[in-house]
Amino acid sequence: MLTRPPVKFIDRIARALPQIVVAPGFAAILYFVYGFIIWTGYISLTKSKMLPNYTLIGTRPYERLFQMDRWSVAIENLFIFGFLFVFVSVVVGCLLAVLLDQKIRAEGFIRTIYLYPMAISFIITGTAWKWIMNPSLGLEKVIRDWGWESFRFGWTVDNNLAIYALVMAAVWQASGFAMALFLSALRSVDQDIIKAASLDGASPWRIYLRIILPSMRPVFMSAMVILSHLAIKSFDLVVALTGGGPGYASTLPANFMYEMTFRRNEIAVGAASAMVMLATVAAIMVPYLYSELRGKKHV
Amino acid sequence: MKTFARALCGAVSMIAVTAAAPALAEPKAEVLHYWTSGGEAKAVQALQEAFAARGGEWVDAPVAGGGGDAQAAVLRARVLAGDPPAAVQIKGPNIQEWAEAGALGDLTAVATAQDWDKVLPEAIQNIVKYEGKYVAVPVNVHRVDWIWANPEVLAKVGAEVPTTWEEFNETADKLQAAGIIPLAHGGQPWQDATVFETVVLGIGGTDFYRKALVELDMDALGSDTMVAVFDQMRKMRGYVDPDFPGRDWNLATAMVMRGEAAMQIMGDWAKGEFAAAGKVPGVDYVCASTPSDNGYLLNSDSFAMFNVSGDDNVEGQAVLAELILGTEFQETFNLFKGSIPARTDVPRAEFDDCAIKSMDDMVAAAEGGTLLGSMAHEIAQAGAVRGAFIDVATAHFNSDMSSQDAVDQLVKAIKLAQ
Numbered sequence: 001m002l003t004r005p006p007v008k009f010i011d012r013i014a015r016a017l018p019q020i021v022v023a024p025g026f027a028a029i030l031y032f033v034y035g036f037i038i039w040t041g042y043i044s045l046t047k048s049k050m051l052p053n054y055t056l057i058g059t060r061p062y063e064r065l066f067q068m069d070r071w072s073v074a075i076e077n078l079f080i081f082g083f084l085f086v087f088v089s090v091v092v093g094c095l096l097a098v099l100l101d102q103k104i105r106a107e108g109f110i111r112t113i114y115l116y117p118m119a120i121s122f123i124i125t126g127t128a129w130k131w132i133m134n135p136s137l138g139l140e141k142v143i144r145d146w147g148w149e150s151f152r153f154g155w156t157v158d159n160n161l162a163i164y165a166l167v168m169a170a171v172w173q174a175s176g177f178a179m180a181l182f183l184s185a186l187r188s189v190d191q192d193i194i195k196a197a198s199l200d201g202a203s204p205w206r207i208y209l210r211i212i213l214p215s216m217r218p219v220f221m222s223a224m225v226i227l228s229h230l231a232i233k234s235f236d237l238v239v240a241l242t243g244g245g246p247g248y249a250s251t252l253p254a255n256f257m258y259e260m261t262f263r264r265n266e267i268a269v270g271a272a273s274a275m276v277m278l279a280t281v282a283a284i285m286v287p288y289l290y291s292e293l294r295g296k297k298h299v
Numbered sequence: 300m301k302t303f304a305r306a307l308c309g310a311v312s313m314i315a316v317t318a319a320a321p322a323l324a325e326p327k328a329e330v331l332h333y334w335t336s337g338g339e340a341k342a343v344q345a346l347q348e349a350f351a352a353r354g355g356e357w358v359d360a361p362v363a364g365g366g367g368d369a370q371a372a373v374l375r376a377r378v379l380a381g382d383p384p385a386a387v388q389i390k391g392p393n394i395q396e397w398a399e400a401g402a403l404g405d406l407t408a409v410a411t412a413q414d415w416d417k418v419l420p421e422a423i424q425n426i427v428k429y430e431g432k433y434v435a436v437p438v439n440v441h442r443v444d445w446i447w448a449n450p451e452v453l454a455k456v457g458a459e460v461p462t463t464w465e466e467f468n469e470t471a472d473k474l475q476a477a478g479i480i481p482l483a484h485g486g487q488p489w490q491d492a493t494v495f496e497t498v499v500l501g502i503g504g505t506d507f508y509r510k511a512l513v514e515l516d517m518d519a520l521g522s523d524t525m526v527a528v529f530d531q532m533r534k535m536r537g538y539v540d541p542d543f544p545g546r547d548w549n550l551a552t553a554m555v556m557r558g559e560a561a562m563q564i565m566g567d568w569a570k571g572e573f574a575a576a577g578k579v580p581g582v583d584y585v586c587a588s589t590p591s592d593n594g595y596l597l598n599s600d601s602f603a604m605f606n607v608s609g610d611d612n613v614e615g616q617a618v619l620a621e622l623i624l625g626t627e628f629q630e631t632f633n634l635f636k637g638s639i640p641a642r643t644d645v646p647r648a649e650f651d652d653c654a655i656k657s658m659d660d661m662v663a664a665a666e667g668g669t670l671l672g673s674m675a676h677e678i679a680q681a682g683a684v685r686g687a688f689i690d691v692a693t694a695h696f697n698s699d700m701s702s703q704d705a706v707d708q709l710v711k712a713i714k715l716a717q
Contacts, residue, residue, distance in 0.1 A: 049396075049682070049683075050375075050393075050396050050397075050400070050682065051375065051378075051379070051400060052379075064715055067711075067715055068712075068715065069690065069694065069708065069712070070690055130545070134542070134545075135541070135542045136542045154541065154542070156544065156545065157486075157541065157542055157543070157544040157545070159697055159698050162544075242544075242545060243487060243545050244488075245486060245487065245488070245544050245545050245693075245697065246486055246544035246545070246693075246697035247486075247488065247491075247693040247694045247696065247697035247698065248488065248690060248693065248694065249697065249698075259686070260686075262368050262371060262372055263368055263371075263682075263686070264682045264683045264685075264686040265393075265396065265681070265682035265683060266682065266683050266686075269683075
């Protein structure tokens with residue numbers, strides 16, 4: 001007769017080890033992320049000004065928020081910036097990856113060059129581009145000194161173009177990263193399929209478009225998720241590159257939130273803007289994640 | 300084991316003794332400030348030495364960056380945690396807000412002993428008093444409504460520093476025709492607001508300034524005078540060079556020094572830049588008040604004294620308060636900082652011509668009732684209301700918004716911020 005060996009204490013611990021290891025981190029996330037989301041949500045309904053105040057006054061902070069011109073500018077900028085930044089970074093990154101994939105010489109070297117900007121913090125990117133784009137120090141002055149007197153490149157000093165200056169700097173920083181993601185995905189595509197396709201007489205262009213790129217769908221998703229969260233939390237780039245200016249023409253919601261909460265003694269309005277940002281992120285990400293993750297199960 | 304316990308016991312009691320000892324002895328004060336660079340750091344050093352000379356223990360808590368934003372975050376956290384520093388560099392209506400929150404101590408004893416009511420102009424008393432009691436100590440007065448001009452450049456078009464806004468426009472037109480930038484300006488919101496408030500003071504006059512920017516009278520804010528103010532702002536926009544957005548104020552000052560631009564409207568911290576470059580007032584540069592009916596826009600730094608517990612802390616706070624408003628420190632500090640003393644009876648020998656003009660004007664303005672707090676620099680307004688003014692001023696200055704639209708937007712924004 002077989003007797004079951006008694007479960008040793010040590011084995012029990014070993015079995016529960018994953019849970020034990022994860023638990024503190026999980027608890028910390030629960031408290032510091034979700035706990036504070038709830039706290040922020042609550043504060044956004046109170047009459048908090050300079051210090052948190054727990055007296056509820058309903059949706060008044062939200063009403064005030066949406067009557068502020070600065071906020072509508074910030075939200076509009078987020079859409080322009082977020083869309084262009086993610087889209088251009090993905091396109092440029094993808095294009096660079098395909099080009100690098102052509103078995104060229106010194107690939108490792110070139111790849112490092114393109115990837116390098118990602119290692120720099122946004123504050124440095126912003127400062128460097130501020131100098132490059134400054135009309136009286138940077139590119140404009142150089143080209144004028146070369147003799148093209150009427151050359152104008154004053155994006156950072158133009159009310160309507162400042163936001164695109166931000167896009168340019170951010171794309172410069174992030175497209176190399178997108179490239180690295182796509183490159184590794186390109187390399188992992190099953191070579192047999194590609195061989196088969198080329199035997200069937202498909203052109204390289206067609207192979208990329210119909211076989212390789214579609215098979216990289218999960219990587220597109222990762223790139224989108226990473227880039228869009230970079231876009232939404234962009235704060236330092238604005239501070240360093242344009243200072244939110246001219247006026248507040250290139251301010252983003254994160255800058256607005258900081259301004260209200262820490263400079264203007266409007267904690268409730270700042271919290272309300274944070275909640276709206278959260279809702280915006282959720283509105284974009286949740287359907288996307290949902291469709292992607294659900295789609296995978298059926299494959 | 301026993302010996303170990305005894306040793307532990309001994310150690311604990313020794314720690315207790317050493318920890319308790321200073322509580323009986325020296326006054327102590329933790330000072331939270333954001334004066335971390337250049338002349339400001341030297342000035343704080345001077346205060347620190349004076350405090351040490353009185354046997355005090357100074358706990359320095361500098362928070363650099365953000366013109367005090369970073370410090371404000373630290374302060375909030377400390378107060379909420381029930382452990383406020385003794386003295387904190389705060390100014391203007393923020394003092395009143397902290398006092399209202401019940402966080403500030405009462406300095407009546409020191410104030411009476413040192414006769415503060417006699418030596419401080421009433422406009423400054425109002426800033427540092429809450430419900431008639433002193434809760435903060437003013438350190439200095441910066442004047443905001445200055446024109447810093449390069450006389451050589453002005454002479455090129457045969458002009459002097461303008462004394463009316465019409466003259467200002469005429470001079471600027473002439474300068475522009477001669478290919479000189481009339482106004483050096485940095486397009487950052489607070490700088491736009493600095494120019495805006497001097498224009499309000501000049502075009503509207505001191506009474507209008509008080510009604511609109513201090514009392515927030517809606518009729519004044521929506522009036523035709525305000526439309527005229529924005530008209531002048533639009534003209535000023537024409538007088539700055541196209542690359543102005545984002546420029547730091549000291550770079551604008553450098554433009555005046557180098558003769559690229561003729562004038563800058565900026566507070567008297569600009570004097571520090573001239574001094575650092577070895578320029579002499581009256582020769583290399585001229586300081587003149589912006590055109591107005593003897594108005595004086597003041598920006599005053601101060602230390603608010605928080606509720607602290609423990610005899611050493613209370614004692615330290617009192618000593619600190621006395622020192623800060625003492626004649627000696629007011630002189631040393633303001634010589635370093637380029638501002639003028641908050642109290643009016645400090646010896647003037649060491650100060651330069653611009654500072655002496657500022658002192659004379661302040662006394663005259665205080666008597667004439669035209670001594671006003673600056674909006675852009677958080678004396679007349681702070682927080683949300685100041686933010687609303689700055690938003691509209693900067694949005695108008697940096698776009699082609701019409702003056703009437705700007706006025707409408709101003710009224711709406713101020714209502715919203717109240």
